Amino acid sequence: xxxxxxxxxxxxxxxxxxxxxxxxxxxxxxxxxxxxxxxxxxxxxxxxxxxxxxxxxxxxxxxxxxxxxxxxxxxxxxxxxxxxxxxxxxxxxxxxxxxxxxxxxxxxxxxxxxxxxxxxxxxxxxxxxxxxxxxxxxxxxxxxxxxxxxxxxxxxxxxxxxxxxxxxxxxxxxxxxxxxxxxxxxxxxxxxxxxxxxxxxxxxxxxxxxxxxxxxx
Ligand SMILES: [Ca+2]
Numbered sequence: 001x002x003x004x005x006x007x008x009x010x011x012x013x014x015x016x017x018x019x020x021x022x023x024x025x026x027x028x029x030x031x032x033x034x035x036x037x038x039x040x041x042x043x044x045x046x047x048x049x050x051x052x053x054x055x056x057x058x059x060x061x062x063x064x065x066x067x068x069x070x071x072x073x074x075x076x077x078x079x080x081x082x083x084x085x086x087x088x089x090x091x092x093x094x095x096x097x098x099x100x101x102x103x104x105x106x107x108x109x110x111x112x113x114x115x116x117x118x119x120x121x122x123x124x125x126x127x128x129x130x131x132x133x134x135x136x137x138x139x140x141x142x143x144x145x146x147x148x149x150x151x152x153x154x155x156x157x158x159x160x161x162x163x164x165x166x167x168x169x170x171x172x173x174x175x176x177x178x179x180x181x182x183x184x185x186x187x188x189x190x191x192x193x194x195x196x197x198x199x200x201x202x203x204x205x206x207x208x209x210x211x212x213x214x215x216x217x
């Protein structure tokens with residue numbers, strides 16, 4: 001993973017609106033539903049981490065839960081290659097979340113970590129992933145919502161970036177059809193998009209198997 005971050009500060013936390021925008025070149029994905037395990041009333045509901053407004057937040061008090069989560073569920077499977085969490089330094093540097101995890105849900109319902117952030121002091125944590133994650137539901141699972149002894153959660157934005165699996169597959173279809181290796185007709189084997197036959201077991205990625213696209217998360 002590579003981090004592109006802003007250190008926490010009690011002075012400034014505003015971020016570039018372009019970073020927050022949906023359907024821009026940043027490919028922010030908008031979930032169909034946003035739900036929080038706990039929230040501090042309707043004015044600090046989970047949806048405020050998804051409103052592209054860096055001055056509104058999802059909050060869950062420590063008395064409600066020390067480890068609440070925020071869940072995004074998309075209308076169809078998506079392929080995530082970047083994420084961003086904007087914390088609460090605009091209120092206080094001490095309110096920057098120290099520890100949290102990002103999770104995706106597998107087909108059998110299990111939640112799996114794909115990021116585990118500890119000892120964080122950055123107000124905006126923006127991470128590009130070397131290995132994209134394909135799923136339909138994701139969670140920001142809080143571990144420690146503040147820098148000190150407190151456990152109140154304050155998240156101003158939680159964003160996932162990427163493409164729907166459908167759009168991604170549409171994007172690679174021309175690569176398959178234009179391949180000089182004729183892999184679109186590949187018989188009885190697995191090939192990568194460069195036309196190389198894969199003899200070992202398949203890792204995550206996109207392959208042509210028996211002439212059809214196959215995405216392995
Ligand atoms: Ca917000």
